Amino acid sequence: MTHGSHAPGAGAHRTSMGLDSRKMAFWAFIGSECLLFGSLISTYLIYKGRSLTGPYPHEILNIPFTSFSTFDLLMSSLAMVLALAAVQRGDMKQGKLWLLITALLGLVFLGGQFWEFSHFVHEGLGLTTNLFGSTFYVLTGTHGAHVTVGVIWLLTLWVQALRGKLGPANAMTVEITGLYWHFVDVVWIVIFTVVYLIQ
Amino acid sequence: MAEHQAHATTGTYLRIAAILVMITLIEVGVFYVPAFQAVLVPLLLVLSAVKFTLVVMFYMHLKFDNRFFAFLFGGPLLLGLAVVVSLLFIFYGAVRLRTGT
Numbered sequence: 053m054t055h056g057s058h059a060p061g062a063g064a065h066r067t068s069m070g071l072d073s074r075k076m077a078f079w080a081f082i083g084s085e086c087l088l089f090g091s092l093i094s095t096y097l098i099y100k101g102r103s104l105t106g107p108y109p110h111e112i113l114n115i116p117f118t119s120f121s122t123f124d125l126l127m128s129s130l131a132m133v134l135a136l137a138a139v140q141r142g143d144m145k146q147g148k149l150w151l152l153i154t155a156l157l158g159l160v161f162l163g164g165q166f167w168e169f170s171h172f173v174h175e176g177l178g179l180t181t182n183l184f185g186s187t188f189y190v191l192t193g194t195h196g197a198h199v200t201v202g203v204i205w206l207l208t209l210w211v212q213a214l215r216g217k218l219g220p221a222n223a224m225t226v227e228i229t230g231l232y233w234h235f236v237d238v239v240w241i242v243i244f245t246v247v248y249l250i251q
Numbered sequence: 252m253a254e255h256q257a258h259a260t261t262g263t264y265l266r267i268a269a270i271l272v273m274i275t276l277i278e279v280g281v282f283y284v285p286a287f288q289a290v291l292v293p294l295l296l297v298l299s300a301v302k303f304t305l306v307v308m309f310y311m312h313l314k315f316d317n318r319f320f321a322f323l324f325g326g327p328l329l330l331g332l333a334v335v336v337s338l339l340f341i342f343y344g345a346v347r348l349r350t351g352t
Contacts, residue, residue, distance in 0.1 A: 116279075133309075244299075249279075
């Protein structure tokens, strides 16, 4: 059964509280993700400043570059919310455009992370070099894996939209994708502050 | 029970984006200004919390959605924060006990 077969508010996927069950489950999933990232951020903070060998964070982190990545991800969130608004009002031309822009901005972020990791490895910071390397790569790598899933998800939706299988009737699918994408954004907001700016 | 009220307008989304960019510029700015070093950590944490809240409330529509969603998100978020703070207290408390500082 496809989501497209249900009109919004038609009673499909509704809980006894009158809420969409997929959306409710997804908020619960996002809640569990808070605990995952909470544990990774805790680990990073606990081992912060305890590396016995370099490279150390202040020697290697590139704030101007990461600020651009942060700007990129914030703009992708704006594009996502504009995509949802367009799909909800039935403007699929705009919806497709903003979905593609969101995915491309996600790809730019991933490209930046790939460049950053390559640069760090070239500078001598590997996963097992020191405590900073281990905690940094695990935290930002887990976030990057989430961005990768988000980009694949967005591109899948975009292809569905191109095939005419996405419309206002299944705007909830786009809304749930948006929830995931915005969550990835808020996690980066925290990582940017805790890892990059508070050294 | 209504699932949600009407979402924000495109103008609101654009204004929120502008505010998010401005806060990011302020964050990076204060990072480079030596005069802010004494208050850098609390200042950055507050600015980050404001950005976090704006995205969650307006882009994730928690401001307009059913409060049960806020409960589903806010509960684990507070628990996650409690875990972070507790672990830091436990770890640094143990270090201070060991070193006697």
